[in-house]
Amino acid sequence: MRLRQTGLADIADDPVAFEAFYRRHFEAVTRFLARRVGDPHAVADLTADVFLAVLDSAHTYRPGKGSEIAWLYGVARNTMLAERRRSARESRANSRIAGRRLLESDDVSRLEDRIDAESPARRAMEAMAGLPENDRALLELVAVDGLSPAEAAAALGIRQGTARVRLHRARRALRQIPGVVPPLVMEGHR
């Protein structure tokens, strides 16, 4: 099967390649979202939005600039930011696929389990809430989502050197809050 060798750009045109990509990353995407959203229906909506965004922006993936997962987390993060910017009233009307309508009771309980399982990560992110936005985004991707600093830099579209400086700064700021850093790092790397 040779389609896959032609790169990620094809996943927007080629259902076989897209399905492989989707199956590879579906769980990672729902986990990423479950760390940030506490409602299974919202996780379902956002999962649909993230993969729609993947279809729209697959051509922006550059293999040389980081792993698939780093690119995908970048897409997921942008999708969440866009969702937060929209007002509650208009938010769902514009989406092409309403993820929550595809949920059945089994799926809801599965997503609830996932959300529960990610609660330490959510607590860790709460601890980071006081950091400046840019530093926090980077530390989340590294300490909570488990990307390498280089991958996180690629996900955010920043230079690796910049990422190192920000990470250092964020960790130092957090160290001033007693008891936060050790569980944060350990749980982030499960």
Place this chain on the structure above:
Amino acid sequence: MNDTFEDRLLAALKAEMAARPEARPVAAARRMTGRRILTGAAVLGVAATAAVAVPMVIGAQTPAYALTKNADGSINLKINEFRDPDQVEKDLADMGVRADITYLPLGKRCADGRAPFVDGDRTTTTSEELRSKDPAVQEELRKRMEKTVSYKAIRPKNGITIYPRYIRPGQIVMIEVAENPVEPTVDKPGVAWQFSGRLTEGPVKPCQVVDQPGAFEIGDATPPPGS
């Protein structure tokens, strides 16, 4: 099928993909058509291609595909779900058949020139004949196609039937299957899937997906004998 949110979302996304406007592949298709007309009365390789309108029955518990070895040495491939072509290739390899399987959506095909033709597929066919709507000419072309070694080796019979006795050492069975993302029903008949297969000595290049206009036309909707 469609057991979980994961499956249902995938189906919705694929439907979304099918509804999207196309960009890049169309240009490639146009280029190929131009070249084919320029070829004129030269010797063309005719792929053993059969458009088969097959109603598909998919049960929740059916495996993605079934490979059966028949008493006459032929191998029967029945595809229930269009996933995991790599595993089909591996299983065929275990049965001694090198294969390159590509799954596509209906209305798409791989661009010409993916792999060289084998000698047994060369027939003298003019571009007028290829374009002709005359049933007599089409019948003649079909007969010519059925005489090719590829057609003998890979037949649209009972799903897809592969006859290893027509495959020479080193040859690869190259199969493209295109699935209609919308499953045809009795009320809304349509082409469920289409396949084309031929032999090649390789190398097989990656599939450059191009449009295949007319793939959704069901003709008189009669499946050919044996399918």
